[in-house]
Amino acid sequence: MVAQVPTPAATETQQPLPTGAVAPSAQSAPALPDKATQLRTWVDQQARLYRVAAPLLINNTELCPRHARNLLGFTAKNRYSYSEAFADTAQAALQLNDRLRVMNVLPGSGAEQAGLQRGDTLTAVEIEPLPQGPDAERASASIIASELKGRANVGLTVMRNGDRTTLDIPLTSACAMVIDLGNADFAASLADGQRILITRGMLDQTPSDQELAYVIAQEMARNILAQQALPDVAALIDRLNTLDTQTADASIAASIAPISAEAGMQARKLALYLLARAGYGTEGAPAFWQQMGNPPVADVDLPVLMETIGTIRAKQQLNAAILPD
Template identity: 45%
Template structure:
């Protein structure tokens, strides 16, 4: 559950909820060497130890879920500073956030409930991610904490816990500076007054495809698993996330009349097993005009710099991406953002301006 004022709960039962980090309990076991030949208790003077039991086999569902959530964890970790440090740039998209996510085993489709259970989730909402720099992080909320009460009202449990808790939280974020949260940790309860955090309220989604692509639909940002494997650093991943945040902030999906199309693409790709047929072409997504793309690049670089990431290598990254995945790859990034040469000039100018402001100690704002 993404604990924001406006959360999207539709499809929780239909889709595997890979958009939120999950706490994993991992263990490994080694086995004592077996005896051979005539070596035995009598010859060694030591008792023969029974082999340790082998670790339980990892099911395909567990492996698949763990792999996807590992990508999601990294995506959220990189996105956190972008969201928390750019409320001033997100215009009408800034909201008060609690700054943590929570899930139950029922957050997944029936196929993955057993896998989620084996990895530590139950029918009680458990904190599965804390937004770096948020009020929740500052008061010490941790992964694995169980949600017991909010403003002294018991937190729902069971299959509908996420939706019911979202309805409980919705009215609380207006007119408050903090929210009282009771959690269970190590068998005992404790109460935290969680300050609300003003941040960009964009959903950050993982797309389950190896296509090297990213999308924005006005309220969400989707980065594909393929894109996450393509980037070489957190700085590069921050460029990609911020570029889609900038498109949303500048209302480009609406201006392109692509909101419904992009929402449909994202809804498909957040599924654990998306329909790959539309991805054989452009999925109905029109390329962005070069002026809109350059404007998003400029705003994105300011977001990246304000979040503490480097902007020095931005133009080199986009050139590398366009070279390896040119516009002829219809389901690739450059097909939607084809004006690479035009954009590079705008990127280099923005980088120069940002570095000058950083050097002079000026506020980094466009």
């Protein structure tokens, strides 16, 4: 569940880094960014996560039956969605106020098809006004969820450039896993059975969207295969998924039980199917997981993953369903 970045081999006097750690720089730490820059970067990184995750979530409902849900396909926040320390910054830097504003529209979702845009302000779902203020995000999610029941489309009223408009949004079936951003410089990815967290450090280590898709697909597979809740992982996700995290280092991940080689292989084989069904390439995944995985893919296990890739490629050439045998 925690991805480890390869580091130089330890000398006899060096101690191994904890799982998920990145070797510290010999240079002094750079100055911390101001709050506005920190918040904008956080929002942009979260947007990248949702963009890369979108095809994985939308195209794999057959493989995630316990997680499959109908959804509209967007996220929305107001100034109170952030901690008290960042509420004023959210208003000044992002122009967020008491009403919820759309932050991300899931590519390929019904929300995108209906024309919902980032920056739209939510006012009502069907005829139900959406709340404002400190509890707006949670309360609105509850109202929207109740309106989805038994419907194929939902009317969402928004304000855009001073004009009020109602969009008829078709529901999208997707793997309803929350993709969270972790406020930590070490490279790690976590899955608690429902949510996925990718740290800022992991985003830095995966500059290409293809590499980030390898990470997300692996954690999706772990959620799909999870047989029980993972409260220790959930607690760590809660701790890291905030801009208020204080000096998080890789040692906090050491309390998480390591993934067995067998469980890791099972998840990665499933992840290859998730990637292929989402339109991502699979050929580079084994080498990536060999470098970044926890546990890393062993040389002896590479043929198994390559055989799985060959099976997937054959299914694609035959236009057969890309499903595990």
